[in-house]
Amino acid sequence: MKRRDLIKTLGISAVGLATVPFWIDSWTAEELPEANGDINDDQKLMLAGMVDTIIPATDTPGAKELEVDRFVLVMVNDCFEKEVQKEFAAGFNSVDEASKDQYGKAFVELSGAERHEILNKMLATEKSSDKKISFVPFVKDLTIAGYTTSKYVLENILDYEQVPSRWDGSFPVNQEKYYNA
Incomplete structure (x- = not known):
């Protein structure tokens, strides 16, 4: 492994560890602060389309319905350095260019299958x-992190109970198993 790659990986890992307290707690879209960054409304629509393509709605709400795109924007604006934020804002242009090259349309105008193909190709x-x-890959990782830590997913799909959880101090114990050893 090259030294630069190792340093880059360690740096991104350090940022991830620094934001763990934010990820441990569940979140809802109403609790998220407004993301004030270099992202315009067209890019916000494109991000919503990307998170919807990464985790679409099935019998459970998808990433778009849970507003994971807002989570991604908050994470980028609050947890990453300015250089990463600028690269993130510039990344939308590469996705839009790829969709225009392949389909002759902007990314937000593509069907779900076409969006999926573009993102897989770029991935x-x-x-x-x-x-x-x-x-x-950066957007995909943040989308997965946002979706799996959303309040809806933690409570309804993963049956997660926030710490300290409940304690049941009165339950039957098989005495033969523990006392006749």
Whole structure:
């Protein structure tokens, strides 16, 4: 492994560990602060389409319904350095260019299958040698983190109970198993 790659990986891991207290607690869209960054409304729509493509709605709400795109924006604006924020904002252009090259339409105008194909293609080919982040994998990781830590998913799908949880001090014990050893 190259030294630069190792340092980059360790740096991103350190940022992830620093934000663990935020991820441990569940969140809802109403609790998130407004993300004030370099992202315009078209890019916000594109991000909503990306998170919807990454985790679509089935019999449970998808990432778009849980407003994971807002979570991604808050994480980028509050937890990453300015250089990463600028690369994140510039990454939308690469996705839009790829969709226009392949389909002749902007990313937000594509169908779900076409969006999925564009993101998979970029996920497989995108390598960041001179950049701090690879845009599509970065968005995918933050989308998964946001979805799995949302209040809806933790309470309704994972049956997670916030600490200190409940304590049941009165339950039957098989005495033969513990006292006749």
